């Protein structure tokens with residue numbers, strides 16, 4: 001239990017206080033997600049049991065015995081998702097033997113079809129979502145993109161992108177996901193790197209989405225109308241943004257928003273495989289096992305998929321320079337020439 005809890009906070013980059021004033025023995029403290037004021041590290045978590053409680057708001061419901069409930073609150077996901085988030089990691093951690101883990105990944109996964117389509121029929125862009133402009137109150141989002149090496153002008157003209165100054169998604173860049181012309185869900189990336197311990201990506205929950213982002217392919221509608229030599233599948237939406245601004249003509253990129261594959265996504269990828277000569281799977285450097293797993297799963301459905309590994313000096317496709325992207329494509333094309 002202890003390792004699982006600590007691993008969770010580490011992985012999601014959530015600040016914890018491990019000792020000092022207000023931290024009980026065998027406990028850690030975090031900023032209470034139920035508190036709407038800026039109370040610092042008021043929530044204690046018992047590392048042995050997962051029980052949690054905030055000293056400021058214990059009688060206001062800021063407490064519980066079920067750690068999953070806290071995870072669901074922190075990540076803004078359903079209880080079921082919280083369980084799978086923690087469960088998946090444990091399976092991987094528990095496997096000391098690499099080969100054994102790979103075999104596990106090849107086993108047919110129980111797919112949660114139930115979670116894919118929610119009861120929500122229509123969602124709308126909230127009023128607080130604004131267009132990102134260079135000047136004025138949304139200027140800081142523009143600057144954030146520039147700092148990440150993403151050209152804001154290209155980005156905002158190419159995709160539908162919003163930002164929020166207030167509300168649940170304050171200080172986040174919002175990336176809506178559409179399917180068949182309809183808004184299905186969105187994910188929201190914080191622009192407060194480093195200074196605040198925010199969750200990097202906050203998705204609209206399964207219950208509030210028509211189809212959750214983790215079941216969709218980003219920018220699918222446009223990609224399925226387009227065609228070309230290659231389509232890259234990366235993990236995160238910023239990987240996709242970065243690749244698309246550097247890729248030569250004829251190549252496109254998208255993201256799967258997850259390290260595992262969902263049924264609905266497989267259906268979309270099958271359709272996309274008919275529009276592009278080759279599909280390339282290009283996940284982050286630390287997702288080697290997941291890449292092998294997804295690759296083998298997809299090859300059952302599409303026959304033009306290639307799994308690519310990033311050069312060891314590159315962490316993720318989002319951090320690749322224009323030159324590195326071009327080298328990658330050149331390498332692919334040279335290999336294809338030799339194969340012909």
Ligand SMILES: [Zn+2]
Nearest residue numbers: 032054057062
């Ligand atoms: Zn609280």
